[in-house]
Amino acid sequence: MVLLGEQFPNFEAQTNIGMINFHEWIGNSWAILFSHPNDFTPVCTTELARAVKLMPEFQRLGVKVIALSCNSVDSHVEWIKDIKSYADVTMDDFPYPIIEDVSRILSTKLGMLDPDELSKEGLPMSARAVFIIDQNKKMRLSIIYPATTGRNFDEIIRVIESLQLTDKYKVATPVDWKKGDEVMVQPTVTDNQAKKLYADKLKIIPVPSGKQYMRIVPQPEDSSMSAN
Structure with missing residues (x-):
């Protein structure tokens, strides 16, 4: 488990595009690796089709996409036809690779297996794992869903936007934050630093304790609010 x-x-x-070395494939990009219990299953098909439709968003964020399922490459190639049909897209090349993991070696190594989800042979299948990896090859987020619950890809995009924003600026994103919403000054930033960085854009929400830690600012969009 990472x-x-x-x-x-x-x-x-x-994979369906040939053998890959994962770190070399990522290069200097961010990446999302998401696993699936089985090819030719309904929820998985909706998820991979949604990822196809969201490729412009992932490309905007500089994120490479790769999937994994406990099936063979030959199975993936046939399944891709169904995925493209469900996504209602026409393209010669599928926009992201799907990893073969018939042996479950990779799923075991990464802690992806769901003991309650078994193949017809009685073997455990991979859960709906989501791993977000940054350009330094560090794991920045993991979410594990059960096989019966499809992922919310809008949330995955939201999280990536938050991670990239808070890497660049000295802010944190509050509950239910969406791109463009106000953000919070990180607790590690002193009051003097906050006033210097944000000036009249800084808003402090009063709380009964009297502590001035609820510090709100507009989402940073220029170098004047940079963490550097």
Whole structure:
């Protein structure tokens, strides 16, 4: 199991586009790796189709996309036809690779297996894991869904936007934050630093304790609010 902030392990794997070295495939980009219980299953098909439709968003954020399922490349190639049909897209090349993991070696290594979801042979299948990895190959977020619950890709995009924003600026995103909403000054920033960085844009919400830690500012969009 990879923990937040740890180096995401490198691996080689066969995919529908051939053998890849994961770290080399990521390069200097961010990446999202998401796993699926099985090819030709309804929820998985909706998820991969949604990822296809969201490729412009992932590209805007500089995020490479890769999927994994406990099936063979030949199975993936056939399944892709269904995914493209459900997504209602016409394209010669599928926009992201799907990893073959028939042996479950990679799913086991990354802690993806769901003991309650078994194949017809009685083997455990991979859960709906989501791993977001930054350009330094560090794991920045993980979410594990059960097989019966499809992912919310709008939330995945939201989280990536938050991670990239808070990496660049000395802010944190509050509950239910969406791109463009107000953000909060990180607790590590002193009051004097906050006033210097944000001036009249800084808003402090009063609370009964009297402590001035609820510090709100507009979402930063220029270098004057940079963490650097």
